[in-house]
Amino acid sequence: MLSVYARRKLINAFNLTASALTTLLGLFFLFWLLWVLFQKGFSHLDWSLFTQDMPGPGEEEGGLRNAIVGSLLLTGVGVLIGAPLGVLAGTYLAEFGRHSWIAHIVRFINDVLLSAPSIVIGVFVYEIMVAPMGRFSGWSGGVALAIIVIPVVVRTTEDMMRLVPDAMREAAAALGAPRWKVVTDVVLKAARSGIMTGILLAVARIAGETAPLLFTALNNQFFTLDMNQPMGNLPVTIFNFAMGPYDNWHDLAWAGSLLITLAVLVLNILTRFFLRTKK
């Protein structure tokens, strides 16, 4: 039998070792994923990826040009709709209605929306846009992404504006500035880089979103800039190509995955850098 003292030490050592091992396990999965992405995707990252459109079934040559352009467009529309709305709603929560009952409800609902299943948002946009208009379109994909952007931006905007000390608001008010001027010229300006960070985070979030695009933007094998048409985009292309039977489709899916992951990781690291220099 071990003495109580030795047993406590043993339990401690065992559990702390286990804790270190779980951390290694988490890091191991991160590196495994990144390793696989580079191994399978890097060799296919060449110019033809950016200059040629998607190959059809059985076609040998091809790239992802239309999907890349489509993804940029959809992400752009999503951010252009979602970010202003999000910033304004965040402004209300931080400035005008800080303690009102409606702000409490909005905060609560916003946090729920932040993690709401994105596929349901796809179904919702299908019902309000695709079904009435009778066709899949880039616009509906953009709207679906915007609904995902809003809660992210609302949250960070409110947090960042609240970091601005009240003394600054009072100083501006004492100079005779009306409330709206205090908010736009003082608070928004002071919180600007933080809010930008939130928007970048939202971009990173929607860059890889697939589920809401499946029945809104759908996908398009051909190059188009027409937002009224189904629009090619990277995530759905990766999904279709990965599930498809052709080897060159799989290769392109890996190359696309690597592209998205790199973009998302760079955005994330950038935002971290932004926030750290701010503090």
Add this chain to the structure above:
Amino acid sequence: MHAEITSPGRRPKGGHLGDRIFGGITWLSAVAVLLVLGAIVAMLYLGARPALEKFGFWNFLASAQWDPVEELFGGLSPTVGTLVSSLIAILIAVPVSFGIALFITELAPPWLKRPVGTAIELLAAIPSIIYGMWGLFVFAPWFADNLQPLLTDTLGELPYVGELFQGPPLGISVFTAGIVLSIMIIPFIASVMRDVFETVPTGLRESAFGLGSTTWEVVWNVVLPMTRVGVVGGIMLGLGRALGETMAVTFVIGNAHELHWGLFEPGNSIASTIANEFTEADGEIYTASLIALGLILFLITFVVLALAKVMLVRMARQAGRRT
């Protein structure tokens, strides 16, 4: 800030109007957030109504039938698949996340804290479709060749629960989906746990150390009891994510509508069923049944996420009171 200004000098006249306009616009935007949620629920309900009227909500939920030809649908199999795969994910993710949070808050030397924390959070930033690709092409074959035979030979031999660990050696199964999901939610749970662990005042930790506790005893008897509500909130947050996850699951779950006891059998989840069948669904009842599944998913995740939020708010209040 909130006091009325009663100075004798007159404020510029435009100010009041500008305030009302700008304040009104921000108010409208905030209300728009509420409207979006309301519209989602309303549209899901409207879209699901033909199916719910035909089958009845409870019958729909209790039936495992999925027959597009006869137009007979039931949501039991996807709902069970969603719950089971998320449960597996939580069972794996909770101890691992706890270990990671413990490592970052208590064990890691200061220079290591930040890089490790960032690396774990980057795991959360990777889009779910990448997890799906990796799961399908890399993890599932590896799992089928290595881990699954091992589990079938050991746990599969046990009485009663043995049946759970049987199935074809494909690696495409509810269990694989659970594992991939667990990797996805570990960073969420771990970072909430880390944050709430850090709210425990240093003085309390130090007094426990001063009484001769080991690091583990401090965590288990002091830190964890104090942060219990927050920890559970973090777990619920992870659960909410797992329930609604689509792409990672769709790749590896197998998309079969039969219900099995075996966890290594292919199955499906609500999100993967919608993702696979929505664009192909012809007929009002088929589409309505898929939307009804979406409604069920939304209601489940709403309840879970709302509970998570309530718990985390309670935790924040507690922490506020103490400091």
